[in-house]
Amino acid sequence: MSESPATVPRPKRFYTEPEWLDVGEIRVAYRRKGSGEPTIFLHGAGATRMWLPFYEQMSASVDFVAPEHPGFGETEAPEWNFGFDDLVLHYRDFADTLGLSRFHLVGFSTGGWIAAAFAVFYPERLASLTLIAPAGVYVPGKPLTDLFAMPPERIATMLFSGREAAYLDYLPDGTNLDDIVHAYGELTTFAHLTWAPSHDPKLPRRLRGLRVRTLVVGAEDDWIVPNEHVDRYAELIPGARVVRIPGTGHGLLIQEPERAAAEIVSFIEGNAR
Amino acid sequence: MNKLLFYTINFMPYPFVPPPEELESAWVTIPNSHYDPRVGHRLYTDYLEEEIATERFGYDGVLVNEHHQNAYGNMPSPNLVASYIIARTSRIPVGIIGNALPLYNHPLRVAEEVAMLDVISGGRIISGFVRGTGMEYFSYGENPTYARDKFWEAHDLILKAWTEPGPFEWEGEHFHLRYVNPWPRPLQQPHPPIWIPGVGSLETVDETAKRRYTFMQVYAPRWLLTKALLAYRKIAEEKYGYTPSPYQLGAAIPTYVAETDEQAHREARPHLTWLFRNGLQHPAYFAFPPGSMSKKSFRNFLGTLIEKNIKPLHELTYEDLIEQEYVIVGGPDTVIEQLEKFQEESGAGVIVGAGGQWGAMPVWMAMKNMQIMAEQVMPHFRPPDGKPIWAREEPKVPTTLSEQAATVAPALAPRIRFDDDTYMDPRVGHIPEEVEAARNQVGAPTHGQ
Numbered sequence: 168m169s170e171s172p173a174t175v176p177r178p179k180r181f182y183t184e185p186e187w188l189d190v191g192e193i194r195v196a197y198r199r200k201g202s203g204e205p206t207i208f209l210h211g212a213g214a215t216r217m218w219l220p221f222y223e224q225m226s227a228s229v230d231f232v233a234p235e236h237p238g239f240g241e242t243e244a245p246e247w248n249f250g251f252d253d254l255v256l257h258y259r260d261f262a263d264t265l266g267l268s269r270f271h272l273v274g275f276s277t278g279g280w281i282a283a284a285f286a287v288f289y290p291e292r293l294a295s296l297t298l299i300a301p302a303g304v305y306v307p308g309k310p311l312t313d314l315f316a317m318p319p320e321r322i323a324t325m326l327f328s329g330r331e332a333a334y335l336d337y338l339p340d341g342t343n344l345d346d347i348v349h350a351y352g353e354l355t356t357f358a359h360l361t362w363a364p365s366h367d368p369k370l371p372r373r374l375r376g377l378r379v380r381t382l383v384v385g386a387e388d389d390w391i392v393p394n395e396h397v398d399r400y401a402e403l404i405p406g407a408r409v410v411r412i413p414g415t416g417h418g419l420l421i422q423e424p425e426r427a428a429a430e431i432v433s434f435i436e437g438n439a440r
Numbered sequence: 441m442n443k444l445l446f447y448t449i450n451f452m453p454y455p456f457v458p459p460p461e462e463l464e465s466a467w468v469t470i471p472n473s474h475y476d477p478r479v480g481h482r483l484y485t486d487y488l489e490e491e492i493a494t495e496r497f498g499y500d501g502v503l504v505n506e507h508h509q510n511a512y513g514n515m516p517s518p519n520l521v522a523s524y525i526i527a528r529t530s531r532i533p534v535g536i537i538g539n540a541l542p543l544y545n546h547p548l549r550v551a552e553e554v555a556m557l558d559v560i561s562g563g564r565i566i567s568g569f570v571r572g573t574g575m576e577y578f579s580y581g582e583n584p585t586y587a588r589d590k591f592w593e594a595h596d597l598i599l600k601a602w603t604e605p606g607p608f609e610w611e612g613e614h615f616h617l618r619y620v621n622p623w624p625r626p627l628q629q630p631h632p633p634i635w636i637p638g639v640g641s642l643e644t645v646d647e648t649a650k651r652r653y654t655f656m657q658v659y660a661p662r663w664l665l666t667k668a669l670l671a672y673r674k675i676a677e678e679k680y681g682y683t684p685s686p687y688q689l690g691a692a693i694p695t696y697v698a699e700t701d702e703q704a705h706r707e708a709r710p711h712l713t714w715l716f717r718n719g720l721q722h723p724a725y726f727a728f729p730p731g732s733m734s735k736k737s738f739r740n741f742l743g744t745l746i747e748k749n750i751k752p753l754h755e756l757t758y759e760d761l762i763e764q765e766y767v768i769v770g771g772p773d774t775v776i777e778q779l780e781k782f783q784e785e786s787g788a789g790v791i792v793g794a795g796g797q798w799g800a801m802p803v804w805m806a807m808k809n810m811q812i813m814a815e816q817v818m819p820h821f822r823p824p825d826g827k828p829i830w831a832r833e834e835p836k837v838p839t840t841l842s843e844q845a846a847t848v849a850p851a852l853a854p855r856i857r858f859d860d861d862t863y864m865d866p867r868v869g870h871i872p873e874e875v876e877a878a879r880n881q882v883g884a885p886t887h888g889q
Contacts, residue, residue, distance in 0.1 A: 248586070248613065315729055316468075316578065344746070348739045354730035355585055362583040362729075 175241050176345040180336045181217035185241055188234075190261045196241035197234035197261075201226030204294070204435050205270040207262065208233045209278030212314070212357040213350075214337060214421070215240030221420040224428035229271070229435055234261055236281070238356030250360065251284045251367060258285055262292065271435045273297040275420060276392060277361065280370075283400070286381075287373045295438040297431050298400055299384040300392045300417055305366040309393040313365075315358060319350065325390040328416030337421050374403040381407040382434040384419070384427065391417040408434075442829050444783055444821040445500040445687060447535065448796035448810065451513035452487045452521075453719050454480065455800035460721035460754060467510040467575040467722045480514065486803045490796060491525050493807060495532040497814035500829045501566065502529075503792060506538030508572075509579040512719035519553045526561035530839075531830050533564045537637060537656070540572035542587040543580045547594035547615060548622055551601040555626040563627040563836030568635040568656075569595055574727040585731030590614050592647070602631040627836060635690070640668040641737050642675075649676040649684065656792060657691040659753060662765030662782070664744075665691050669786040686789025693782065694793045695768040697775045697812045708769045709758050711799030716761060719799065721754040772816035779821070 185196035198218055206229040208222070215235055225231040237257065238244030258281065262270060271294050274282025279301025286296045302311055314322055319341050323331040331338070339346040381404045385397035394411075401407045410430050415422045457474045460466065494502040504521040507513040515521055518538035525534050534557075539550045558565040571591050577584040593612045597620070600608070606621030626632050635654040638644035648655040649672050657665045669689045676684045694712060698704035733741060744750065751760065761767045768778045779791060795813035797806040819826045838844040856866045864878035 248589075316725060318723065318725055344739070344743060347742065348735060351730060351738050352735045355735070358583065358730040359585040362577075362585065363581040 174345070175216070176343070176349050178217050178339065181219055183218040185216075185235070188261065188264055190257060190264055193237050193242065193245060193257065195234050195237075195261060197232060198222070199230070199232045201229055201231045203229045204439055205230045205267050206232065206435060207258070207267070207270055207272050209258070209272070209274040209281050210235065210239070211276030211278050212239075213353060215353065217337075219337075219421065219424065221424035221428055224424050225432065228428075228432040232265065232267075234258075236278070236356070238359070239353050244352075244356055244359075248359070251281060254281050254360075255285045255288050259289055259292070268292065269294055269440050271295045271297070271438070273299065273431060274301060275299040276417065277302050277357065279303065280367070283370060283374065284367065286377055286379050287370070290377060290379045293379045294440045295435055296379045296381045296404075297384065297434060298381065299427070299431075300386055300389055300419065301383070301396065301400055302361070302392050303366055303370055304396055304399050304403070305364075305368070306393065306395045306399050309395045311365045311393075311396075312391045314391070315354070315362070326416065326418045327422065328386075328388050328390045328418075330416070330422075334418060334421055337418075371399075371403050374400070375405070377404050379404075380438045382431065383407050383409045384430060385409060385411045386415040386417055386419045387411055387413050388415075389417045389419075442500065442822045442827075442832075443686075443789070444779060445690075445790045445829055446794040446813065446818055446821075447501045447503050447690075447790065447792045448491070448494050448499055449503040449505060449537065449692065449793050450487050450491050450797045450806075451505060451507070451719070452483065452515050453715070453797075453799065454483065454511045454514050455714055455718070457511045457718070460718050463721065465575075465722040465726055466512055466719055467507075467573075468578045468726055470509075470511055472509075474511070483514070487797060488521075488524055488528075490803065490806050490810070491521075492528045493810065494796075495529040497810045498818060498826070498828045498831075499532065499794075499810075499814070501533040501535050503535040503537050503566075503568075505568075506536075506540050506570065506572065508543075508576050510575065510719075512715075519557060522557050522565070523560075526557060526564060531564070531835065532828070533566055533830055534561065535566035535568060535635060537568035537635065538570055539568070540570050540576055541594035541598075542571055542590040543576055543582050544594070545615075547597050548601060548617065548620065550594070551598040552622050552624075554598075554632065555602065555622060555624050558626040558628055558632050559624045562839065563632075564830075565626075565628070565632045566635055566654075567632040568637065569598075570637055571732075574729045574732050575722060577729050577732065578726055583731075584729040586614065587732055588643075588734070599631065602626050637692075638668065639741075640664055641733065641741065642671060643734070643737060645672050646675050646679070648672065649688075650680055652676075652680075652682070652684070652688065654688045654690055654790065656790070659692055659694075659766055661748075661750065662785075664748075664750075665693075666782075666786045669788050673787055686783075686787060689786065689788040690790030690792055691782070691786070691788055692792040693766070693768055694798055695775060695779075695791070695795055695813070696798065696809055697770065697772055697795065697817060698808070699812070700771040701769075701774050704769050704771055704774075707805060708767075708798070711801045711805075712761055712767055712769070713758050714799030716756050716766075717754050724752065727752075772812060775813075775817050776820050779817070 188195045235242040272282045279298040280303030283303050323338050327334055339350050383397050383401045401409045412419045412423045412426050420427050491502050504518045506518040508516050518536045522534045522536050554567045571587050593614050601620050601622050607619045610617040610620050635656050636648045637656040637658050655672050657668045696708035698707055795810040853865050855863050857863050862879045868874040
C-alpha cells in the first residue's frame, strides 16, 4: 500500500507543503496554523494534501492541526494490517508527540468515526468533540452509500448532492494516471478500514456512556452519510447538540466553509480547556 | 507425449436475462428474480451431460469453475459440480478452477473437500486455487485489500495440511487453528496438481513459476496472453533455474470448430457475442475493487490498458474477438493451424475452452463443437493412437476389489476389545471359531493383518 512521498501527485489548487512528524513507525504529514485552543482535525476519505478554505477559516480562531491518516495524502500506510483501534492509538501518540495533553477533536466523515472511537477510549484527553457528517454507526434502512460500487464521477455527484459542477477545483484530475493511481491507493486504505462492516457494531453501546461535550454537524441533504446518521450519533451521545448547515451535501466543508467554521469555532470556544 | 492437452470449461451460464443495456451489471446486482429454478434445472442437466461427455470424446480433462451472483456462470460451488462429474465418469481428470480461497474463512474446508474428491475419484482432481474476480468481493462482502495475503496464507495452510502429518498448529495473520489434521488426505502424492489462473500480472506469474504450478492465462488478446506465458518460462529459467514443461503453461481461449470456416462463424458469432458482451458485462468498479491489486500492479495494468487501447471484455465486438485472437473459430484445418500457432508462439501445452458450451448454445451445438474437436482436431496433436493423456497411464488406485485386495494392505487392522480384554478384528467377529481363537490370546492384541 505504501509508496514514496516523492511520487505523490500534488493537487493543482490548495496544495501546501506539509510538516512532518515521526509517530512510532509512521512519518505523518500534517499542516498546522493559528493560535488559541488546540484543535486536531481528522479528514475523511479524500480531499487530502490541500489547505482548504475551511482550514484557513478555522485557523483564524484556533490552533488548527490537520494530519493525514496513514495511507492518505502524503502519509504512507504501514505495511501491517490496521484498523480503527490502531488509528486511535496512532492519534493518541500523535497528540503526545505534539505535546497536546488536552485538545479539541474534530472529525469529518470517516475521520468522524475515528474521532468517535478516540473519544470512547481517551475522553479525558478531549476538551470537546465535533463530529461532522460522521460515518461509523449503522442506521437500518439508511445505509452508508457504497462508494466502492460507483465510478469516480458518480462519487463527485454524491459528495455534492448533484451540484459537483461548482466544485471541480477540489476534485482530482480523473484523466491523469498519477492522480488515478493515488486515488486508488487512498481508496484502498478506505476499503481496508471500512469494506465490511462499513460501521462499528460496538460503537453505539460505547457511545452511550460518553462524557465529552459533543457537537454533531450535519448537511442539509447528505447523499453519502444519510442525515439519519447525524441524528443517531446525537441520540447516542449524552447531551450532544446538532447543527445543520443549510444548502449543503456531504461536501459541506467545501460548500460552506465559513458557516461550518463559525459553528465549530463557537462550540470550541464555549468549551475552552 | 500429447503435444497439446485439451480441456473444456463450461461456465453454466443463465442466458435468459435482459440485455446489458438494461442492467447495471450481469454480476453482483443483476436481480435474481430473473432466475427461474425450473429453467435452471434444465440448464444444469444439459451442462452436466456436456461435461460428462468429455470423457467419451477423449478430452484430456474437464474443468469446472467458480463465480458468484451472476448470469455468466452458475457454479458458485465448483466442488459440487466436480463431485457430480466424478460420479458419472471413470477416468477423466476433473480440474476445479475455484476454489476462491480468500472468500473462505476456513481454508481447511477446501483442503477437506478437495481431498475427498481426490480420494473418491481415484486421484483425478486438479486443484485450482483462485482469488476470484473483483465481483466476488462485492458478492461475498470480503475485504479485497486482504485478498492477496489471505490467498497465499490459505494456500500455504492447505498445502501443509495435505503434505505434513497432523495434527499441527497454524498461527498466521488470518487463520488461527490449534488442530490442523484433515481427514481424508489427498490420494495423489504429494498433493493434487495445482493450477493458478491469472490475468497476466507478473506477481502471479512469478509466484506460480516459483512453485512449478500450471499457470492458466484467462481471456486476453493473444499478444498479451503470449507475453504472460513467455514471461513464465523466462522467470522459471532465469530466476528459479528450471525449464517448465509445456503442461505448466495454459490459456483460456474460447474455441469453436464446425465443418467449415463459414459454418463455424455462423454458429459461433451469436454465442460468443453473448459470452463477452452480455455474460461479462460489468462496470470497472466491480472488476477492480481497491486493494485487489497492489498500487504498482494497478499502475502497470492501467498503463497497459491505456497504452495498448485494450477495451473492457464486454465492449469487444465479435470482429474484435477474432482479430485480436481472444477466441479461435473455424473449420478443422483453421483451428489446427491456429492452435499450432498459439503453441509455437507461447510454448503452451494446455488449451482451456477447446470446444464445448458458450453463451446460449443448445446442447446439440455444444456437443457438435466437442465432437468435431475430438475427431478432427485433437488427433493432430497426439501420437498415432489418438489417446488422451489419462489413457496413457494406469489408474492411480486399483479399480476392482480383486486388485485392491492383492495390492493394497492397510497398515492396521480394525480392532475391538471385549469385556474380558480380548481384542479381535470385528470383520471376523461373527465367526465363533475366530472369537474363540482371539480369546485364547488375551493380552496379546494383534497388530496389522
